[in-house]
Amino acid sequence: MKLQDSVIAITGGGQGLGRAMAEHLASKGTKVALIDLMPEKLDEAVAACKAAGSEAKSYICNVAKEEDVEKTFEAIIKDFGHLNGLINNAGILRDCLMVKAKECKVERRMELSQWQAVIDVNLTGVFLCGREAATRMIKNGDQGVIINIASISRAGNMGQSNYSAAKAGVSALVPVWARELARHGIRCAGIAPGFIETEMTASMKPEVLEKMIAGIPLKRMGQPEEIASAAAFIFENDYVSGRIIEVDGALRL
Ligand SMILES: NC(=O)C1=CN([C@@H]2O[C@H](COP(=O)(O)OP(=O)(O)OC[C@H]3O[C@@H](n4cnc5c(N)ncnc54)[C@H](O)[C@@H]3O)[C@@H](O)[C@H]2O)C=CC1
Numbered sequence: 001m002k003l004q005d006s007v008i009a010i011t012g013g014g015q016g017l018g019r020a021m022a023e024h025l026a027s028k029g030t031k032v033a034l035i036d037l038m039p040e041k042l043d044e045a046v047a048a049c050k051a052a053g054s055e056a057k058s059y060i061c062n063v064a065k066e067e068d069v070e071k072t073f074e075a076i077i078k079d080f081g082h083l084n085g086l087i088n089n090a091g092i093l094r095d096c097l098m099v100k101a102k103e104c105k106v107e108r109r110m111e112l113s114q115w116q117a118v119i120d121v122n123l124t125g126v127f128l129c130g131r132e133a134a135t136r137m138i139k140n141g142d143q144g145v146i147i148n149i150a151s152i153s154r155a156g157n158m159g160q161s162n163y164s165a166a167k168a169g170v171s172a173l174v175p176v177w178a179r180e181l182a183r184h185g186i187r188c189a190g191i192a193p194g195f196i197e198t199e200m201t202a203s204m205k206p207e208v209l210e211k212m213i214a215g216i217p218l219k220r221m222g223q224p225e226e227i228a229s230a231a232a233f234i235f236e237n238d239y240v241s242g243r244i245i246e247v248d249g250a251l252r253l
């Protein structure tokens with residue numbers, strides 16, 4: 001698929017990896033539809049994409065709400081006329097051990113609300129946006145690509161029952177959608193990042209950060225641009241489908 005003049009929607013496009021992917025694609029002439037909950041962040045991201053040389057529009061939408069998602073993709077088709085790609089990137093963390101205990105004394109458990117919040121956004125949100133994007137592409141006669149952003153945590157990470165389950169789920173959707181949608185000219189792939197340098201990691205205590213980096217074989221965190229270039233590769237290579245690219249500096253949790 002050519003990136004120039006394609007229309008690609010990115011959830012969680014207001015900041016972090018979503019914004020980095022949006023700017024990278026915009027610099028290659030892709031028209032970007034940025035979906036997020038945060039209006040100010042969206043305004044900044046849209047301005048950055050326009051400065052990078054392409055068209056960009058923002059959409060306030062909670063990816064976990066079916067009605068929001070349906071309205072948003074309807075608006076994207078109305079605004080741009082086409083849809084050729086979706087990056088399912090919006091995600092949240094609510095980390096906690098399932099049961100935290102010391103000497104038979106249970107101190108804390110993961111609340112159902114912590115479990116549900118992450119499943120709603122990171123798994124149901126991916127399903128809703130993937131379903132809506134595929135529906136619009138098929139009805140509109142557009143060929144396209146769906147990318148699910150997973151995580152190294154999909155293999156199972158301590159303190160992340162909710163997050164690991166959701167990321168394993170969105171990883172499993174990749175081959176399902178690749179098979180179901182191939183007949184409509186739609187490919188589906190995933191990216192599983194390791195630790196990437198973002199505002200969140202910048203705010204971590206230096207000693208915690210140092211210890212974490214020491215465990216990464218490449219001895220550094222990834223850069224958001226390294227995730228963005230993996231996304232561009234997937235869009236541009238028409239024989240990539242049904243697989244997940246791991247961009248993690250060789251780290252295994
Ligand atoms: N930063 C990292 O090191 C890694 C990130 N990831 C994944 O990459 C993706 C992006 O992560 P970051 O950029 O670090 O996160 P971030 O927190 O910086 O950005 C996430 C964006 O998603 C938006 N968002 C959250 N809930 C939403 C909802 N219900 N509807 C619409 N938008 C919503 C937020 O407003 C925010 O702009 C996530 O799926 C995350 O799980 C995976 C592995 C490592």
Ligand SMILES: CC(C)c1ccc(C(=O)O)c(O)c1O
Pocket residue numbers: 091093150151152153157193194195196198200201
């Ligand atoms: C544990 C993994 C590598 C990880 C780390 C940080 C974030 C984040 O800041 O959003 C993630 O989403 C992760 O999957």
